[in-house]
Amino acid sequence: MDIEGCECRAxxxxxxxxxxxxxPYIFMDWSIMFxxxxxxDTVCSPESIERMTIFLAHRGYVPYEAQTNEQLDWRESxxxxxxxxxxxxxxxxxxxxPPSTTPPPPRDIDDEDYAYRPW
Numbered sequence: 562m563d564i565e566g567c568e569c570r571a572x573x574x575x576x577x578x579x580x581x582x583x584x585p586y587i588f589m590d591w592s593i594m595f596x597x598x599x600x601x602d603t604v605c606s607p608e609s610i611e612r613m614t615i616f617l618a619h620r621g622y623v624p625y626e627a628q629t630n631e632q633l634d635w636r637e638s639x640x641x642x643x644x645x646x647x648x649x650x651x652x653x654x655x656x657x658x659p660p661s662t663t664p665p666p667p668r669d670i671d672d673e674d675y676a677y678r679p680w
Contacts, residue, residue: 568594568613569612585654588647588648589645589646591643595643607639610638614636614638617648621652622650622651623651624638624646625646625648626645628644628645630656
């Protein structure tokens with residue numbers, strides 16, 4: 562989600578969408594929200610950021626720093642001095658440990674593999 566610091570507004574108005582659609586991952590550019598959170602004209606005030614993170618955490622999302630894959634504490638979201646965050650739903654595959662792309666080892670071939678089988 563890259564909507565220039567308006568993530569709080571988008572998430573807070575998406576209750577119905579989160580109830581009806583399974584969203585495994587949410588990616589956010591966190592830097593603008595962090596930098597602008599105390600400006601008088603901001604959409605994402607510290608209180609709005611806290612509400613958004615509570616909303617996501619209570620729906621089973623866990624935040625991670627996108628560059629390092631370090632799990633973040635959602636209760637400290639207004640202090641995250643990072644660029645990108647992704648939220649992973651607890652039911653989604655962990656992006657930190659991607660599945661192995663190594664093929665399984667070959668199995669032993671025995672005579673049964675070459676047995677004549679009339680169909």
